[in-house]
Amino acid sequence: MTELREAALLELAAGRAPVELEADLGYPGAPNSKTAPGGKTIRRLLSAVDRQPVFRDWLAGTQVSAAVRDILGEEAQMSRAHHNCVMTKHPRHGSRTNWHRDIRYWSFGFPGLVSMWLALGSETRANGALSFIPSSHALDLPDTLFDDRKFLRLDVPAGRELAKTAVPVALEPGDTVFFHCRTLHAAGPNLTDAVKFSLVATYRGVSNPPLPGSRSAAMPEIPLPVAGVE
Ligand SMILES: O=C(O)CCC(=O)C(=O)O
Numbered sequence: 001m002t003e004l005r006e007a008a009l010l011e012l013a014a015g016r017a018p019v020e021l022e023a024d025l026g027y028p029g030a031p032n033s034k035t036a037p038g039g040k041t042i043r044r045l046l047s048a049v050d051r052q053p054v055f056r057d058w059l060a061g062t063q064v065s066a067a068v069r070d071i072l073g074e075e076a077q078m079s080r081a082h083h084n085c086v087m088t089k090h091p092r093h094g095s096r097t098n099w100h101r102d103i104r105y106w107s108f109g110f111p112g113l114v115s116m117w118l119a120l121g122s123e124t125r126a127n128g129a130l131s132f133i134p135s136s137h138a139l140d141l142p143d144t145l146f147d148d149r150k151f152l153r154l155d156v157p158a159g160r161e162l163a164k165t166a167v168p169v170a171l172e173p174g175d176t177v178f179f180h181c182r183t184l185h186a187a188g189p190n191l192t193d194a195v196k197f198s199l200v201a202t203y204r205g206v207s208n209p210p211l212p213g214s215r216s217a218a219m220p221e222i223p224l225p226v227a228g229v230e
Contacts, residue, residue, distance in 0.1 A: 038093030099152035107214035
């Protein structure tokens with residue numbers, strides 16, 4: 001954990017591309033533009049797996065592989081195209097993320113992927129921890145319940161009722177959450193004065209490749225160690 005955290009701090013200080021800025025996303029609370037105050041605030045240090053060996057060792061290592069295999073029920077690969085980042089949430093300019101499903105812009109044979117979120121420090125309501133809507137991966141929700149960016153609409157009663165069932169998940173450093181790519185989740189802003197760091201990745205089973213030609217297929221994936229030869 002110390003090595004992972006130190007690597008994350010180094011990478012943020014260096015700010016090397018590829019990064020995604022809060023201003024790129026434009027979520028609630030983000031700076032309006034790259035030239036506005038806080039406009040260069042980093043939201044994601046992308047390509048985590050190609051930044052520091054310690055990230056790759058964790059993200060495609062035996063511990064995570066075993067958990068992912070258990071969850072997916074088959075051998076798995078890590079996507080380079082989705083998540084694969086150190087997610088940072090900054091005080092002041094770090095934005096809120098409204099209710100969404102990770103699969104919303106991804107293209108795979110079927111929606112059976114799992115995301116992994118490793119807390120590199122404490123995650124609490126105060127610094128923008130995640131909340132989840134339990135069992136929402138199994139709900140067949142109409143498109144009309146989502147806005148044009150595929151966030152759950154809270155201006156309709158059904159959306160508000162669903163959001164009431166949310167469970168906030170406080171994490172200690174080293175706690176890891178695995179969640180279904182259809183599970184609705186959200187996170188608030190960071191009201192503390194320290195940056196929050198999380199290492200985030202997504203995995204798919206070998207039977208579920210990305211659709212050819214899609215953004216999901218645009219980068220080579222990373223096969224995880226297989227059972228028995230770890
Ligand atoms: O930390 C956050 O704001 C949540 C990020 C998130 O859910 C996502 O990028 O899918």
